Amino acid sequence: MDILKKGVLKEMLSQYNIFKKLFAFLKSNRIPMKICSLCLIGMLAVGVTVVTVGITLGFKVNYAGSFIATVKNSGVFDAAKDIAVNHISSSNADSAIKRPSFKMTLTVSNRLDSAFKVADAIIENTDDIVEAAALTVNGEAAVCGEKEQLNAYLNARLNSFNIEGAENDPQFTDKLEIEEGYYLAKEVATPEEIKAVTDALNVKNTAVITSEEEIPFSKTTEKTSTELIGYSAVTTAGQNGIRRKTETKELINGEVVSSAELSSEVIKQPVTQITLIGTAKTTASAKQRSSERSVGFICPLDRGSFTISSYYGDGRGHKGMDLAADKGTPIYAAAAGTVTLAKYDGAYGNCVVIDHGNGLKTRYGHASVLKVSVGARVEQGDVIALVGNTGQSTGNHLHIEVLVNDNRVNPISYLGLD
Template sequence: MTSSWLHTVQSKGKGLLQRLPPQWQKLFLPSTLFLLLIGILLFTSRRPEPLWAVSLNGQVVGWVQDREALEEALRQLEEEKEAEYGEGVELSGTLEFTQVTEPDLEPEEPNRLAGRLEKLMTYTVPAAVIVVNGEPVVALAGEEEARRVLDAVQIEYLSSEEGAVLEEVVIKENVAIEPDRVAVDRIKDPEEALRILLQGTDEVITHRVAKGESLWSIAVSYDLTVEDLKKANPDLKSDLLQIDQELSLVVPKPYLTVVTKETVTYTQDIPYPTRTVQDSSLWVYERQIREEGKPGRKEVTWTIVRENGQEIQRELVSEKELEEPVTQVVAVGTKMPVAQGTGRLSWPMSRGSITSRYGLRSGRMHSGVDIAAPTGTPIYAADSGVVTMAQWYSGYGKTVIIDHGNGISTLYGHCSEILVRVGSKVEKGQLIARVGSTGRSTGSHLHFEIRENGRTCDPLRYFQ
């Protein structure tokens, strides 16, 4: 292009000079040659140098003069990643080079552009991905490692019950291990992968127990329930905590459901029957044991099905009586107290919030309502009546029971202090005890029951 343009200029310039008189030709020839030289220099200086446009996934990200230098810089980066993550590391994304001669383009130093590309592209490696019901969940370095993690999940939920014989263990979901390429930061080590499958996350949040704390108070602090805390800490053997004990606050939402079937044989007590006899010399709230009962013994075999360690089905296979139980004879009073209730119950506390209602709770019947309040909070009689119990009562701890007549009685459990005696007549709203956490309790609260003819009912029915 340059030679043809130059030839045209020379031809036209020569023709123009030949038309001029000789004396003028001598005058204009040096000037014409000088201007021609300046024109050639200006043309060549304005012509842009060819560059390489670098595109990632169809979008230009920069320009370089030396394509080979950029490719070498990228190779060096890939070698560094292979040294860190092993062989098979690749940069994902489509990289293209196009030669351009457009003006006003600023080329970039190859190493610098390679560094920018490293941040824009993703390094991938071969992986074994555990897929649950068609959804990829966690990636590991290899298939053998993935299989060991799945085995560890099943082992995690095997029963530790003495005498249990494992018959079957299966994973409920459709699980597969599939080869794939994933970003290097998605590869998990076996411990992390196991935690994700068991908990639904690899997040770790813990709480260190301080003096005076209980499961109840810790659960309230983190907007959890006591049941949530127990799920997050399956190794807890009791509700008693030690100072500096570390508790997990991550409530598991496992990806997998491990179903186990086991057979267990053990010796079990046979509860002794009780025969009652009436005694008119005793108050109706009094009972006296006339003959002690003795439980019998039997050998039982059960088939137990569990999901993730929680029993969902139990079937009796066989039982064999080893020792017959002895009947207990109890005298029950028939003498009626005079005091009668008003028939309209009042709430037993002036403060506190309901934390557990009447009904099934964790598969077990909760026979009243729990009202959380600080230790020492006053407890008042829900109605007038006669105190028929004012003592320690098994898992209820310190307990007061009031008979209001007409088959209605109320129970106040886990008290820290009892302020009435058996046989006392109390008025509706009278102070009878104070809130505590005695007996089988995980925090300061009142367990309040209403009984109709000896059977518990939902207390909230009386306050609607």
């Protein structure tokens, strides 16, 4: 016989014995009939009250050490167990539910718990049953994990290949489904196991990228006859332009598999740099040049034996002219005069200075060999040195200077090279 049915029968028999004993007590003690009637009426009232209120026998369910419900009979718990098992996503769910014990009690009918409520209580009080989420990939079970952890790892993987500053549209290439529900605790993966599964998922990202790139400015030169050869000055500073480009890129796990330009526009035009360069051999007036030529100096090198490698001024404060020639080419005195310097003179290297009188002097630098000494009187055309590359020099040449009252001036007209 079912344990609950045995309990009901026992309770009924006990109540029958109570009434039997009550009647025997009244009879043996010769209680007046009036009092007996009142007792019977009171008992009848209590019975009517029990029926009216709905007091009935029930059974408290002790599950996993706690009273979780009050049921009409054991069949309610069995039905609840089936409901709970059907709500658990595991083939072994039945084994996780423990056996209960029952304790008979009097209760009100409307306080008896339904099978669905008992099923919820079973799940809540079973340590081996937990809420989780299962991930399937293309219909295949992949991993079961705590819901928030699983979603966090999926989001991290999905956005791991986003391009900063771009409009990203990442998508998993596989079909993913997440089913939330109840699972056995032993079937829930660790965070490391979840991450290993999500990190193996392929991600396609379609990114729209807007970038700006510089357009290099161009350069041009303008010539001016008002400045000496070698003069150079930027009159308009160059400025790079800016081009804005929008393109789309498709990436698989961060690797670009295709790209296309959507638009391109110049939002700032480049500014051409203009450099002014001098073309004048001298800035002296015709009258001044004529006056300088009238001094009567000759060119210190034979015509055809040199090229002019640097003019007076030339943008670097050059205070003479450089005549490039082979090493050992004779250097002639531009005019008669007295040698006031003939030695190695710092940046000039081997150097000769001749005083021609009337405030005029000439200086000859970078010679390889000196042919005169201080105090010597030279005539126009005398060989005073040989071309070389001494001192602060980058090649064989003659550095020639003309000094007027010890001020270095442009020698080009004096030497007839204008």
